Amino acid sequence: TGANYDLNYSPQRTFVAGPQTFLFNPGWTSGLALTLTQPLLRNFGTDINKTFIKVAQNNAKVEEHVFLDRVLTVIATVEQTFWELVFANENLKVAQAALKAADELLASNRAKAKAGVMAIVDVLQAEAAVASRVEQVLIAEKAIHDQEDQLRRLLNPSEEELRQDVRLVPLDQPVKTLEPISLPEAIDVAMERRPEILQAGKNIETSEINSKFAKNQLLPNLSFQGTSGLAGLGRDASDMFTKGASGDYYNYGAGLVLSMPLGNRSAISQFNKRQIESRNAQVTLQSIRQQVIVGVREAVRRVQTDFKRIETTRSARLMAEKQLQAERERLNVGLSTTRFVLDFQRDLATAQGSELRAIVDYNKSLSNLARNKGTTLERYHIELQ
Structure with missing residues (x-):
C-alpha cells in the first residue's frame, strides 16, 4: 500500500560538570519511537508500489524473447548452410557423372x-568436353570445401579444431514430399510463437504500467502520519531501561501531511512522455504483426513454389535423359555428330543440377517457414533451459 514504518531507539548518556541542579548527573535517557506514514493519494496502492518490480520482470522476459530470437536465427542459418553443403556434395556427383559420360x-x-x-x-571435340567436365568437377570440389568451412564456423569450434582438415559428411537426406500447409493456421501459430510479437507485447505491458504510475504521480502528496513512543530516564543504564519499559512515560500523535508542487510540470511532462511511449509501443506491435503475416505468406508461397519446381525439373531431367539416349543411338548409326551428343550431355547435367537445386531450395523453404512460424525448436525437439 506504500506505507512506511520507522522504528527508532536512541539511548543517550549526559554529564554536566560543575554546579548543577539536575535530578541525575550523570543521567541516562532513552527514546523508543514507532512512526507510520501512509500515502493516501500519490504512491497509494499495491500496484503502484510494485511498478518497478513489474517493469523489471517484464524486462527480464523481453531479454528472454531477444535471446530466443537469436537462437532461432542461428539454428535457421545453420540449417540453410547444411542444405547448401548437401547441394554441393550432390552437385559434385552430377559433375562426376558428366565427366564419366x-x-x-x-x-x-x-x-x-x-x-x-x-x-x-569428333575426337577433338570429345577431348575438349572432357577438359571442360574436369573443370566443373574441380569447381564442385572447391564448393564442398567452402560450404564445409562455412558450416564448421557456425558450429563455433575452437581455433585448433578450425585449423584441422576434417570432412563434414551430411547424413540427413532432403525431403522430396509435400508437407500439408494451412496458411491461416501458420499465421495463427506465428502470432502465438514469434519472439518479436511476444517482445512487443511485453513492451506494451511495460508502457501501460509506466503510464499508470505516471498518472498517479499527478496526484497531490497526501499522507497520514502517526507516531507513538516510550521514554525512559535514570541514574544508570539499568534504571533507564526499567523506567522506559514500564510504559509510564509515553507519547503519541497523528496528523495529515499535504504537499503539492506548484505547476507540477515535471509530473505532467513525465505522464505525457509515458502516454507517447504507450502509443508507440502499440504501433510497433501492429507493424510487427503485419510483417509477420507478410513473412509467413511469402514463406508458404515459397514452399509451394519450390515443390512445384521439383516436379517440373524432374520432368525436364527425364526428358533430357531420353533425348541423350536417342541422340547416342543416332550417333551409333551415323545419323548424328559428337557435337550434338555433347550438347545433350550438357543439357542433362544442367537439368540434374536444376532438379537438385529445386530439392535443396524446397528443404530450405521448409526451414524458412519454421523460422517464420517460430517453431524451429519444436521442429528439432530442442529445449532451452
Missing part, C-alpha cells in the same frame, strides 16, 4: 577414329 564418348570416338569410321575432329 564425356570420357566414355571420348573412348568410343577414339576407337572409331582409329578404325577410320569417324573424323579426328
